[in-house]
Amino acid sequence: MAGGPATVRIVVPRRRATIKDVAAATGLSPAAVSYALRGVQTSAETQERVQAAATELGYTANAVARALSQGRTGLVGVLSRSLLDLGEQRFVEALGRGLGEHGLQMVVADADGEPERERELARQLADQLVDGLVVSPLDPSDESWTDIGEMLPVVTVGDALAGPTVGEVVFDNRAGVSLVLEHLYGLGHRDVTVLTPSLPSTPDRPAERGVLEVGDRLGLDVTVVNSEHSIAAATDTAHAMLGRPPLPTAVFCLSDSIACGAYAAAAALGHPIPGHLSVAGYDNHAIGNALAPALSSVEWGMADVAAAASDLLAAAVAGEPRRGARGKVRVTPSLVLRASTAPPRTVRG
């Protein structure tokens, strides 16, 4: 991030050349200019003349006007659950890459963990400013998603909505959760605390429910603790949780961001990982290799999901009329084991 001194410059914009100016300069009609610039229905000589006049005047087509007449802005709304989450940040980056390949730009908005805010932003963006929407719905059961889904192509990531669809990408988080819990169980852990991003007032959230069910099945004593998405907030949560007994022997963090918070808290409290405390994450973010010990984490195929989501959305935006189960993509999570988990102290030896 380090650069030279930063400067803010604001300039009073000069009046910009319109297609009429180019038409006047060349003695043609605006229609002819429009055609010529796209190289259709015009002689090569005229095209050159128009091109020359356009560069002379510094003309570039007004994107808004074009969007109005084409009914297409080339913009896609990306609604992040929380831009403070390292995994979300990385996912947005990957989405941008994928959408860019289809000539689409991202309008990024941050729901900041609040379902109402997410819906409000979605409504705002849906007013034909964007051609489509990518969203990880915080409250997928909410009915207003149906309206939004009917207005424009929507790609959901994380949880499915109840509305009508024309394609699906699925990755099975339940399986990812099982992978970790079974691994911890196999090491001998019986008490594990799950640190999960806090989601207000949605008691039936699939991921959390999955955690409890899998725990039940294995005979694990699972405690669920909510945390904010940021590293700083997760540090506080983990600090509070690890600061008073009973201490769990393992912590499963439902994002690598939260795992970072657990590392910071464990270090501050003097709990060595994995000696006193096993930690597992979710996202398999590159940060996992920089932590000491390196973090074991669930790889859910962020890159593949982002690619699939952008491809499907791009197809829908381009007007592919396919309807039904087309475009269904399934990604299987896997557990990347590194050095942050070990048998619990009492069981060891």
Place this chain on the structure above:
Amino acid sequence: MAGGPATVRIVVPRRRATIKDVAAATGLSPAAVSYALRGVQTSAETQERVQAAATELGYTANAVARALSQGRTGLVGVLSRSLLDLGEQRFVEALGRGLGEHGLQMVVADADGEPERERELARQLADQLVDGLVVSPLDPSDESWTDIGEMLPVVTVGDALAGPTVGEVVFDNRAGVSLVLEHLYGLGHRDVTVLTPSLPSTPDRPAERGVLEVGDRLGLDVTVVNSEHSIAAATDTAHAMLGRPPLPTAVFCLSDSIACGAYAAAAALGHPIPGHLSVAGYDNHAIGNALAPALSSVEWGMADVAAAASDLLAAAVAGEPRRGARGKVRVTPSLVLRASTAPPRTVRG
């Protein structure tokens, strides 16, 4: 990031109600509807009637049409140097927060470290799709910035451009660099390697030049090594650098992302930090507290810079005609010392 199964849903959009539909439904003219919805020049009774018809029809104003007639989209372009950089990601988040307070949305684009790409994206966005631009120019000396700066309000962060301005935010990276280098010198280091984000073909980049000059002044032996912005790439670079002699006694990373790479490489090669190798970062990202040992890093006021930048840009977008030195904000960097630096081995004891 972990949620339930992810689903992509694409829906054939139904025809959306326009202002004419509402006009027809109420027996009024489109103009009257436009006024009524904004509560001006209409009787309370009519406003209610229009409001009712609008919700009945599910009408919301077409943002593109409004943008065309208002000459304002409410969109701001944010050009990131590299969205893989943790600091940049965090900065974008902060910008989004700041711009959101002014009712502006972000169009985020990633230059991916390439100056040409950055300029191309800037040009693309400048076509009146966005009302303004925030950018950390990779190649501030390039002349095409002048054209862009004349077209729309531009806020630069990181390096100043050569064009005309109406306001400035400055943070002094040279000072930040000095802070670190002086600290390392004071500890007894004489050989320090600087890991800096790679910027192609700009030999006179202020930050790098600053590093060399400050090193000269102190009598430090400074080696500059370029690295990509991502943690993974930085790990490779650091691995190569630390894998063969001569080993520096200290590494100064010009972003915390790169510092993460240095940590990963040092761990892989068995160089304890700060015992064998001191490491310092830049950004003071929250990740610094999760690393072991906690990372010493330069705090350059990301939050303040983001706030100042969004305020200035918002003011310019709103049409504040102030020109000249108004809005000049200066942020002073500081060094946050944690546990990643210590005297070099040979000097110790």
Place this chain on the structure above:
DNA sequence: TCGTTTCACTGAACCGATTCACTGAATCGA
């Protein structure tokens, strides 16, 4: 040589809002 096709281009409609200039009716003060 005549009728048809192609070509290059034009005028006007259109996308969906906002806004200006105007009108007829109601209200006001004197």
Place this chain on the structure above:
DNA sequence: TCGATTCAGTGAATCGGTTCAGTGAAACGA
């Protein structure tokens, strides 16, 4: 009671492109 003002609402212009239908001239085939 009359002229002036206010008020609610209308029609048309506007933003800056794209696109449809049409036109005159040139090229073409038989």
